[in-house]
Amino acid sequence: xxxxxxxxxxxxxxxxxxxxxxxxxxxxxxxxxALTVAHGTPPASPASPGSPASPGPGLPDAVALPHHGRELPxxxxxxxxxxxxxxxxxxxxxxxxxxxACDALVFxxxxxxxxxxxxxxxxxxxxxPPVALWGWGDRGGLGGSGARTVRGxxxxxxxxxxxxxxxxxxxxxxxxxxxxxVTVVRNSTDTAALLAxxxxxxAEQVAAFRACHxxxxxxxxxxxxxxxxxxxxxxxxxxxxxxxxxxxxxxxxVAGDGSGRPLVESAAGGAVxxxxxxxxxxxxxxGAASDVLLMPGxxxxxxxxxxxxxxxxxxxxxxxGPEFGYLRHGRSALVVxxxxxxxxxxxxxxxxxxxxxxxxxxxxRQDASQYSVEWMSARFADGVERLLEGG
Numbered sequence: 330x331x332x333x334x335x336x337x338x339x340x341x342x343x344x345x346x347x348x349x350x351x352x353x354x355x356x357x358x359x360x361x362x363a364l365t366v367a368h369g370t371p372p373a374s375p376a377s378p379g380s381p382a383s384p385g386p387g388l389p390d391a392v393a394l395p396h397h398g399r400e401l402p403x404x405x406x407x408x409x410x411x412x413x414x415x416x417x418x419x420x421x422x423x424x425x426x427x428x429x430a431c432d433a434l435v436f437x438x439x440x441x442x443x444x445x446x447x448x449x450x451x452x453x454x455x456x457x458p459p460v461a462l463w464g465w466g467d468r469g470g471l472g473g474s475g476a477r478t479v480r481g482x483x484x485x486x487x488x489x490x491x492x493x494x495x496x497x498x499x500x501x502x503x504x505x506x507x508x509x510x511v512t513v514v515r516n517s518t519d520t521a522a523l524l525a526x527x528x529x530x531x532a533e534q535v536a537a538f539r540a541c542h543x544x545x546x547x548x549x550x551x552x553x554x555x556x557x558x559x560x561x562x563x564x565x566x567x568x569x570x571x572x573x574x575x576x577x578x579x580x581x582x583v584a585g586d587g588s589g590r591p592l593v594e595s596a597a598g599g600a601v602x603x604x605x606x607x608x609x610x611x612x613x614x615x616g617a618a619s620d621v622l623l624m625p626g627x628x629x630x631x632x633x634x635x636x637x638x639x640x641x642x643x644x645x646x647x648x649x650g651p652e653f654g655y656l657r658h659g660r661s662a663l664v665v666x667x668x669x670x671x672x673x674x675x676x677x678x679x680x681x682x683x684x685x686x687x688x689x690x691x692x693x694r695q696d697a698s699q700y701s702v703e704w705m706s707a708r709f710a711d712g713v714e715r716l717l718e719g720g
Contacts, residue, residue: 334363334431335713338407340420340442341371345630347401348519352706354403360714365431366401369409369422388538388604388611419443431458433716435491438464438484449483461489461716463514465651466497489716491709494651512712516652517700518630519609520637524697526613527638538618542602545578547680551619551640553612553631556587559648560626563589564669566596568625571673573600576680581623582615616640620680620690625672628653636661636697641689643676655700661693
């Protein structure tokens, strides 16, 4: 019997997706299905001024550099075109023979990516292989007016939907997509690698790192992610300053890079320490030395890191990524309403309550067991099998 083939088309291939696709290829191979990952190139992002960010002091040489060089074996780079429509840039990629020499196609579902819609606009005899979508399943992309309405109508013509989270699946079903053709994959990073890195961190390394930066146990917070507008970096820095005024010894460690980097660098030396971008090993060390993760802006996959490393998230209501749904107020997170002062009050109260903090840290680690690329790939493979079998 000939092996069936599925092609997943990604707008681009970020480094954190590589472990998932490696695991998915293995999982599908055991089921007699071959995987091809085809991808475009990432959009240009505003670079932060100044020299490239380098990790801060106190990190061992072996863990100091971010790991972005790992490539996915067999991945296919696609020709890509872009077009600016008003304030938005839209992109599409040319599949060529890859679009014909497979038994199913899975496309990213998101604004600005046109790849699946010309196929979905065709009637089924002319469409070619079955077409699946995967992504947030956000309400804004499934209905509304104008282009969003057209996109929603075409989305409902897909043969399958792989939703990042349970909430995304509910949104897709509420839009009229058949619920029995939706798979929830529980979007995740490689938590197994992060937990393994955490186990390799020694008490001596943590002590040396704390000594280098003047950190106190029970008085240390961290932030990890892009330094960009939607992350509300000015709010984060102001809240850190307010917290330090009320809680002697408080420090905020900031890991990441982006257009907001100059703001962070200008705040460094007070309550803030800037570490730059981090590798998995370095992230494990910083998480081991920290008590809570502060993220007043959009919470996405950082929620998975926080759960795995046992650092409860302090955030505010807002436009979060789907992974925000993994967090529970009062258990693994505090969702604070109000301004910077209320946010700082919540941080002070939590860090001043060691028993409550330790309880939340345990709950984080307990909840982390639900999210991994291993579970994600198994769910995805289940959905691919059902897609190939006609649902």
